[in-house]
Amino acid sequence: NAGVIQTPRHKVTGKGQEATLWCEPISGHSAVFWYRQTIVQGLEFLTYFRNQAPIDDSGMPKERFSAQMPNQSHSTLKIQSTQPQDSAVYLCASSLDGIWGDTQYFGPGTRLLVL
Amino acid sequence: GQQVQQSPASLVLQEGENAELQCNFSTSLNSMQWFYQRPEGSLVSLFYNPSGTKQSGRLTSTTVIKERRSSLHISSSQITDSGTYLCAMEGTGSKLSFGKGAKLTVSP
Numbered sequence: 001n002a003g004v005i006q007t008p009r010h011k012v013t014g015k016g017q018e019a020t021l022w023c024e025p026i027s028g029h030s031a032v033f034w035y036r037q038t039i040v041q042g043l044e045f046l047t048y049f050r051n052q053a054p055i056d057d058s059g060m061p062k063e064r065f066s067a068q069m070p071n072q073s074h075s076t077l078k079i080q081s082t083q084p085q086d087s088a089v090y091l092c093a094s095s096l097d098g099i100w101g102d103t104q105y106f107g108p109g110t111r112l113l114v115l
Numbered sequence: 116g117q118q119v120q121q122s123p124a125s126l127v128l129q130e131g132e133n134a135e136l137q138c139n140f141s142t143s144l145n146s147m148q149w150f151y152q153r154p155e156g157s158l159v160s161l162f163y164n165p166s167g168t169k170q171s172g173r174l175t176s177t178t179v180i181k182e183r184r185s186s187l188h189i190s191s192s193q194i195t196d197s198g199t200y201l202c203a204m205e206g207t208g209s210k211l212s213f214g215k216g217a218k219l220t221v222s223p
Contacts (some may be wrong), residue, residue, distance in 0.1 A: 042201075042213055042214070042215050042216060043150075043203075043213040043216075044213065045210050045211040045212075045213070051195075056210065058210035059210045059211070083140075084160060089156070090145040091158060093158070100146055100148070100163060100205055100211075101146070101165075102163070103160045103163075104160045106157065106158040106159070106160075107159060108156075109156065
């Protein structure tokens with residue numbers, strides 16, 4: 001079991017460019033969660049999917065951010081027109097059943113730096 | 116304003132001592148969770164504890180919904196317990212909100 005896989009591990013983009021972050025959940029897990037962590041804001045919930053359907057995107061910024069889960073094996077978080085304030089570690093987690101009581105297994109994160 | 120207040124922000128213990136970490140919530144909560152972040156950054160779920168007391172090894176979590184608080188007790192701390200402990204609440208109709216974390220350092 002490779003655990004949750006996130007790629008790339010590090011990404012540097014210029015202001016205004018697009019960034020796409022990938023997450024591969026643990027095989028058999030039905031839910032994928034996305035979080036963002038910065039020194040200033042701490043850890044923030046962004047969105048989550050269960051059985052590929054978006055369940056709660058209440059933490060997603062209204063503009064420029066979008067997340068998808070086109071199949072069971074991966075989810076993407078896309079940031080359009082990246083800004084320096086988007087610099088953060090983006091964490092993906094998966095869980096077996098997709099309810100809050102389930103144990104979430106976290107990936108190593110993608111460290112995004114927007115110059 | 117900040118919905119989740121964690122205390123203390125940091126704590127230094129000698130190996131073998133106990134730790135008590137607190138979370139207080141400013142709004143009604145449906146459930147809460149505790150997470151542990153290792154010094155190198157990886158995150159681990161510790162407890163989902165909407166109410167009452169749960170124990171796992173040396174860790175005990177107690178949530179009192181009416182009082183809008185939750186605690187994490189670490190007994191007989193070990194050096195490997197060092198890291199940051201985060202609580203998160205799921206409020207009524209609101210997203211999961213995290214505290215700022217409590218950094219624990221356990222020294223020999």
